[in-house]
Amino acid sequence: xxxxxxxxDITLDRAGDFVIVAGWVSRRRDHGNLIFIDLRDRSGIxxxxxxxxxxxxxxxxxxxxxxxxxxxxxxxxxxxKEGAENDDLKTGQIELNAKELKILSPSKTPPFEVIDDxxxxxxxxxxxxxxxxxxxxxxxxxxxxxxxxHEIWNYLSDKDFIQVETPILIKSTPxxxxxxxxxxxxxxxxxxxxxxxxxxxxxxxxxxxIEKYFQIAHxxxxxxxxxxxxxxxxxxxxxxxxxxxxxxIELVEGLFxxxxxxxxxxxxxxxxxxxxxxxxxxxRFGTDKPDTRYGLELRTISExxxxxxxxVFDSVIGNGGIARSIVLPGCGEYTRKQTDELIxxxxxxxxxxxxxxxxxxxIQSLDNIQDDQxxxxxxxxxxxxxxxxxxxxxxAKPGDLVLIVADQAxxxxxxxxxxxxxxxKELNLFDNNEFNFVWVDDFPLFEWDDLESKWVPAHHVFSSxxxxxxxxxxxxxxxxxxxxxxxxxxxxxLGSGSIRIHDRDIQTRVFNVIGYQKEDIDTRFGHxxxxxxxxxxxxxxxxxxxxxxxxxxxxxxxxxxxIAFPKTQTASDPLFDSPSNIDSNQLRELGISFTDLD
RNA sequence: GGUCCCGUGGUGUAGCGGCCUAACACGCCUCCCUGUCAAGGAGGAGAUCGGCAGUUCGAAUCUGCUCGGGAUCGCCA
Numbered sequence: 147x148x149x150x151x152x153x154x155d156i157t158l159d160r161a162g163d164f165v166i167v168a169g170w171v172s173r174r175r176d177h178g179n180l181i182f183i184d185l186r187d188r189s190g191i192x193x194x195x196x197x198x199x200x201x202x203x204x205x206x207x208x209x210x211x212x213x214x215x216x217x218x219x220x221x222x223x224x225x226x227k228e229g230a231e232n233d234d235l236k237t238g239q240i241e242l243n244a245k246e247l248k249i250l251s252p253s254k255t256p257p258f259e260v261i262d263d264x265x266x267x268x269x270x271x272x273x274x275x276x277x278x279x280x281x282x283x284x285x286x287x288x289x290x291x292x293x294x295x296h297e298i299w300n301y302l303s304d305k306d307f308i309q310v311e312t313p314i315l316i317k318s319t320p321x322x323x324x325x326x327x328x329x330x331x332x333x334x335x336x337x338x339x340x341x342x343x344x345x346x347x348x349x350x351x352x353x354x355x356i357e358k359y360f361q362i363a364h365x366x367x368x369x370x371x372x373x374x375x376x377x378x379x380x381x382x383x384x385x386x387x388x389x390x391x392x393x394x395i396e397l398v399e400g401l402f403x404x405x406x407x408x409x410x411x412x413x414x415x416x417x418x419x420x421x422x423x424x425x426x427x428x429x430r431f432g433t434d435k436p437d438t439r440y441g442l443e444l445r446t447i448s449e450x451x452x453x454x455x456x457x458v459f460d461s462v463i464g465n466g467g468i469a470r471s472i473v474l475p476g477c478g479e480y481t482r483k484q485t486d487e488l489i490x491x492x493x494x495x496x497x498x499x500x501x502x503x504x505x506x507x508x509i510q511s512l513d514n515i516q517d518d519q520x521x522x523x524x525x526x527x528x529x530x531x532x533x534x535x536x537x538x539x540x541x542a543k544p545g546d547l548v549l550i551v552a553d554q555a556x557x558x559x560x561x562x563x564x565x566x567x568x569x570x571k572e573l574n575l576f577d578n579n580e581f582n583f584v585w586v587d588d589f590p591l592f593e594w595d596d597l598e599s600k601w602v603p604a605h606h607v608f609s610s611x612x613x614x615x616x617x618x619x620x621x622x623x624x625x626x627x628x629x630x631x632x633x634x635x636x637x638x639x640l641g642s643g644s645i646r647i648h649d650r651d652i653q654t655r656v657f658n659v660i661g662y663q664k665e666d667i668d669t670r671f672g673h674x675x676x677x678x679x680x681x682x683x684x685x686x687x688x689x690x691x692x693x694x695x696x697x698x699x700x701x702x703x704x705x706x707x708x709i710a711f712p713k714t715q716t717a718s719d720p721l722f723d724s725p726s727n728i729d730s731n732q733l734r735e736l737g738i739s740f741t742d743l744d
Numbered sequence: 745g746g747u748c749c750c751g752u753g754g755u756g757u758a759g760c761g762g763c764c765u766a767a768c769a770c771g772c773c774u775c776c777c778u779g780u781c782a783a784g785g786a787g788g789a790g791a792u793c794g795g796c797a798g799u800u801c802g803a804a805u806c807u808g809c810u811c812g813g814g815a816u817c818g819c820c821a
Binding site for chain 1: 747748750751754755756770771772776777778779780781782783784812813814815816817818819820821
């Protein structure tokens with residue numbers, strides 16, 4: 147070994163010890179005859195002192211040292227001089243008196259300093275990701291990710307789960323997300339697809355008798371990127387035989403509690419997790435992935451605001467729309483600029499606008515509001531009585547701002563939940579160290595696709611309908627609820643799962659609703675369905691986003707921070723400069739040529 | 745595919761029609777310095793303002809296109 151001690155681990159009790167350390171020069175403080183080096187390795191920072199009285203040769207050599215040079219130093223640990231201690235440093239009570247210095251690898255001047263307090267363009271960080279990852283913050287995030295994965299392995303192994311690897315080269319199935327595709331050399335003109343998830347493979351593993359399976363699985367989806375979406379992401383994928391919904395939920399909840407308690411002991415979180423149905427979630431929060439750390443719940447107020455002479459509301463609601471509200475506490479005296487900003491924001495998330503009513507904070511009771519004590523975008527249509535009504539119904543108080551959006555339900559919910567998320571942040575309604583886990587269940591099995599005029603699966607085709615809803619399968623698909631459950635935390639969907647269909651007859655009836663023809667079914671799902679013909683145990687499971695979980699636990703707001711080598715928004719990698727052209731010989735071998743697409 | 749924000753020495757910013765032969769901080773280089781820890785002091789090098797085209801007597805500054813990064817809607821069973 148080039149070292150026998152880690153820099154950051156050395157404490158006062160090692161005083162007098164002779165040690166060998168190695169690492170990067172993090173900082174250099176040259177006092178002429180005395181040179182201080184902050185030496186950094188994974189464990190932390192150690193102050194090394196080069197003193198000509200101890201070694202003239204090492205001192206001379208140390209004058210050459212610059213940031214990010216890799217060096218090896220040996221010498222004696224000593225307690226620092228009185229008054230020279232540094233309490234900000236774990237090793238601040240001691241220092242290494244360098245006897246021998248060896249330069250293992252010099253460095254160019256780095257494009258940015260390897261420090262936590264860094265404010266630079268992300269592109270530069272990604273180009274020099276090897277330097278970026280040296281920063282203690284990034285080291286900690288990678289360690290956090292490892293700790294989470296480690297706990298998953300331990301916890302699930304203890305529960306008799308077996309980790310099974312599944313292939314990365316599988317078959318393209320056209321539904322779902324866009325596939326990443328790999329040409330086959332041995333079968334010119336044919337392609338593999340990278341898995342969007344190991345869904346069908348793990349179901350086959352259940353038919354194979356694995357009973358309890360898990361995998362830290364890479365999943366690939368060729369769709370547009372977001373702060374919480376990369377083209378390849380990692381899932382904790384798991385599946386269990388002979389289980390009901392309740393069993394999967396209990397297992398995953400136990401695992402997540404264990405992860406949070408062991409790995410982020412300082413975190414505040416709710417135990418047991420909340421449970422809420424899809425319908426209730428939409429009703430209260432306007433989304434199926436609610437941030438339940440704070441209130442700001444939505445209310446439907448169609449009845450209060452119709453037939454009071456306001457055209458906007460009457461016509462929208464007459465056309466099958468609804469009016470819903472959100473109350474922003476303490477925002478009743480928002481300026482014109484602030485309310486304009488909210489209206490503008492509502493348009494960004496698809497709304498046509500919103501109506502606000504702001505009430506002065508110094509009103510004693512709602513009973514004696516004066517005309518000059520409230521402002522509204524619809525002031526001339528809103529009598530004092532209607533304002534009173536709205537405030538009473540929504541539970542708003544003097545000093546609060548009521549926002550109303552009227553449109554088709556989907557738009558209303560989109561707009562208001564976006565406003566809710568934004569205002570939760572802006573009004574500081576939650577604690578950053580808090581994690582609020584909630585199970586959302588009773589999802590509909592199908593959704594109506596307006597564009598294609600057909601039913602599509604809300605989750606995927608293998609999710610089981612609730613037994614009591616089977617009677618609606620042919621008559622009224624909208625009514626069917628599924629054995630589906632999502633795990634949501636702080637407004638992020640961490641994962642979703644379901645009890646699967648293991649009965650061929652029910653599976654066929656579901657395919658019929660979606661309108662799949664027999665041939666489609668055979669080419670897309672034949673392999674799985676064939677396995678079901680030979681005794682398929684009832685089974686169910688989940689896929690859980692590891693990147694998002696680590697992001698949340700690490701207090702980050704995008705998953706690139708917890709992925710060693712992430713891609714940019716255009717799915718390229720600035721470090722490797724991928725994707726790239728390939729050799730024409732490679733293309734020829736694959737039988738691929740290009741046509742001009744435009 | 746749409747909308748919005750950003751692009752000035754290595755890094756982060758300022759400058760937003762002539763005062764810019766582009767400013768400041770950090771970093772970098774040279775020299776001085778034995779107790780610093782974002783060391784200090786003195787001096788110095790370094791950008792034609794993402795690219796292209798246009799408007800103008802004159803463009804970092806205005807316009808168009810384009811490239812790159814980010815946020816977001818669509819998309820993501």
